[in-house]
Amino acid sequence: MPIYEFSCGACGHRFDRLQKLSDPDPRDCPQCGRPELSRCVTAPAFRLAGSGWYETDFKKDGDTKRNLASRDDAPKTDAPKTEPAATAPKAEKAAAAG
Numbered sequence: 001m002p003i004y005e006f007s008c009g010a011c012g013h014r015f016d017r018l019q020k021l022s023d024p025d026p027r028d029c030p031q032c033g034r035p036e037l038s039r040c041v042t043a044p045a046f047r048l049a050g051s052g053w054y055e056t057d058f059k060k061d062g063d064t065k066r067n068l069a070s071r072d073d074a075p076k077t078d079a080p081k082t083e084p085a086a087t088a089p090k091a092e093k094a095a096a097a098g
Helices: 053-058 090-097
Strands: 003-008 014-018 037-039
Antiparallel strands (some): 003 014, 003 037
16 A cells, blocks of 8 residues: 655645555545645655666576567568668759759
8 A cells, every 4th residue: 555645735734644545535634624635746665776676586596687679589571771862962963953
């Protein structure tokens, strides 16, 4: 369950609350009792750092790293590569213009 931070628009009281995603947000401030609470946008409270949680916690013995972006078994295309047309030199353009 996520932890949400709430702030009262009337008295400025701030507090955290652990609640389900499906639970309704509280309306009344626990400090002043007025119905002016709003959910604050805050940074997440966890961080994936280091060599990688997959590498250290979930990787099975014998698994190797795979780079899916440069796969050798990717389908090869037979379409010819198109190159940009070369521009004519200025002297040829001037002669053609007359």
